[in-house]
Amino acid sequence: GAVVSQHPSRVICKSGTSVKIECRSLDFQATTMFWYRQFPKQSLMLMATSNEGSKATYEQGVEKDKFLINHASLTLSTLTVTSAHPEDSSFYICSVNRGGEAFFGQGTRLTVV
């Protein structure tokens, strides 16, 4: 069965609005979750590491004020894309490590119009 659940799978929003994406680990506690972004025909680029109970660690070049990450519990991390612009349109995907293996959510296709 699924190890990670991500919601929503698709979202369309207007420029300037904010969008929240949820990532849940199922049946186990994840102190760390990872958020990736993937543009068409490109690979997954790590955006940030979400740490339960503390601040997220952002990769170089990722704006922490634009991509807000909250890891308030051991089973839930959220990514909020604030003041979205068309260039933020992408495939966002979360992952968690369990038993040495990385499990991925289903991904969220964000389209900003």
Add this chain to the structure above:
Amino acid sequence: GQNIDQPTEMTATEGAIVQINCTYQTSGFNGLFWYQQHAGEAPTFLSYNVLDGLEEKGRFSSFLSRSKGYSYLLLKELQMKDSASYLCAVRDGREYGNKLVFGAGTILRVKS
């Protein structure tokens, strides 16, 4: 930092064998993963190597040489459904959480 290289595209024939190479340069190496990704979908796990040698799993095998910073994924008895992007990823064990860093991916096209 990390640097992971793999070919951009490959084409192979149904029933054949194909080898996808991956070279990497990284500090804190803590394992290498191969994932398959179909367009618009999440990656699915194929294999994991942390020690040198070959890991076999059905039609898929993966090889690692840590001294050379080199891995390959071998796909046997190719099927049309194997057409996908194949991602090589290195785990960085220096930081808490063991993040994965991905290569750009190799798009494999299987033709009949």
